[in-house]
Amino acid sequence: EAQVTQNPRYLITVTGKKLTVTCSQNMNHEYMSWYRQDPGLGLRQIYYSMNVEVTDKGDVPEGYKVSRKEKRNFPLILESPSPNQTSLYFCASRPGYGNTIYFGEGSWLTVV
Amino acid sequence: KNEVEQSPQNLTAQEGEFITINCSYSVGISALHWLQQHPGGGIVSLFMLSSGKKKHGRLIATINIQEKHSSLHITASHPRDSAVYICAGLDNYGQNFVFGPGTRLSVLP
Numbered sequence: 001e002a003q004v005t006q007n008p009r010y011l012i013t014v015t016g017k018k019l020t021v022t023c024s025q026n027m028n029h030e031y032m033s034w035y036r037q038d039p040g041l042g043l044r045q046i047y048y049s050m051n052v053e054v055t056d057k058g059d060v061p062e063g064y065k066v067s068r069k070e071k072r073n074f075p076l077i078l079e080s081p082s083p084n085q086t087s088l089y090f091c092a093s094r095p096g097y098g099n100t101i102y103f104g105e106g107s108w109l110t111v112v
Numbered sequence: 113k114n115e116v117e118q119s120p121q122n123l124t125a126q127e128g129e130f131i132t133i134n135c136s137y138s139v140g141i142s143a144l145h146w147l148q149q150h151p152g153g154g155i156v157s158l159f160m161l162s163s164g165k166k167k168h169g170r171l172i173a174t175i176n177i178q179e180k181h182s183s184l185h186i187t188a189s190h191p192r193d194s195a196v197y198i199c200a201g202l203d204n205y206g207q208n209f210v211f212g213p214g215t216r217l218s219v220l221p
Contacts, residue, residue: 103155
């Protein structure tokens, strides 16, 4: 089954404690991306990757890092989480330009 | 002014009604996507459009490139159509998405 898998789905953590949200897709897609969704602000792009070792900033990259060492994986790293990073996070992938995008189920992250 | 706007923000309909959700954008885009987000939070892609019209079951999506406008129509609406519908423009490089604020649809039985 074609899918994008994120982990963890739910996490409560403390300010400053590094965390990684993993994202994996089994469709051999070139393009992967991370978004956050906040009430009243909608979905906003954090980072994206056009292929292995190619990443670029989206609209709200501050406080986040990513890496794309393998085609299937695109982890999102919060080196020193802060409460303003409390949000619902989505990973997504698609097979290059002009194609359907597939979303993971979302990760609810709370930073206290 | 947001780059992608949607109307209405909220919509309540009776089962069986014909529904239209509108999306207008002020930036250049290479394609427009319609997404559906269910109450549980998951997001599903409904359509990807760069011109014309697409139909899938009871859903129809249209786009007018000159007017920078797209519509999502739902025929014979059903309570299971209750969700937030989001339009998203893909930039001309095919890299960055700009999202509309979403339209919350409730279909009552």
